[in-house]
Amino acid sequence: MATWGLIVEMTVGAGERKHVEASVLGHVEGSREQALAELAERIGRYTPEHPRSPKRSRIFRTADGFLLVIDGAWQSFSSRFTVAELVKDSAAPPLEPQPTPVPTPEDAAPAPSGPTADRYEDGVPVKPAWLGRTDLP
Numbered sequence: 001m002a003t004w005g006l007i008v009e010m011t012v013g014a015g016e017r018k019h020v021e022a023s024v025l026g027h028v029e030g031s032r033e034q035a036l037a038e039l040a041e042r043i044g045r046y047t048p049e050h051p052r053s054p055k056r057s058r059i060f061r062t063a064d065g066f067l068l069v070i071d072g073a074w075q076s077f078s079s080r081f082t083v084a085e086l087v088k089d090s091a092a093p094p095l096e097p098q099p100t101p102v103p104t105p106e107d108a109a110p111a112p113s114g115p116t117a118d119r120y121e122d123g124v125p126v127k128p129a130w131l132g133r134t135d136l137p
Contacts (some may be wrong), residue, residue, distance in 0.1 A: 003086040004028045004035035007065075010048055010079040018075075027086065035083045039065055048079050 006025040013019055025042055028035040043059060043066055056071040065082040118126050 001029055002031070004030070004032065005084050005086050006035065006039050006042065007082045007084055008046070008079055009082070011077040012049065014075070025081075032083060032085075036065070039081055039083055043068065043081055046079070046081075048077060 005027055007022060008025055009020050009022045011018060012021050026038075028038050046068070048068070048070065053073055054070045055073065058069045060067040060069070062080075064084070065080065068079040068081065070077050070079075120126060
């Protein structure tokens with residue numbers, strides 16, 4: 001299951017000091033569509049720092065999220081909301097080790113004695129393990 005980051009890139013500052021900063025609003029475990037739905041819900045509750053006296057607000061849907069454009073008295077400010085799949089997190093908590101099941105004698109398969117029909121004489125499988133798998137792209 002994928003982990004999706006809900007990211008906002010917003011305009012901060014004013015005049016010559018105006019720039020864009022990004023921050024992570026949260027994470028969603030599940031499908032991209034679930035992450036987009038959560039992001040759409042959060043936009044309704046989002047209040048940007050600028051402008052202080054908004055005149056007009058518009059929300060546009062993009063391929064990866066939404067764009068909020070707010071016109072102020074003198075300038076426009078924007079906030080881009082994006083859904084992005086988390087690929088690596090250097091500060092992620094370590095995964096807890098999963099217990100490995102102990103095989104019982106009835107679970108153990110008998111060891112093959114000699115060449116079989118599904119392996120060549122040197123032990124290499126005739127049919128690769130990945131051939132026929134439906135979970136691969």
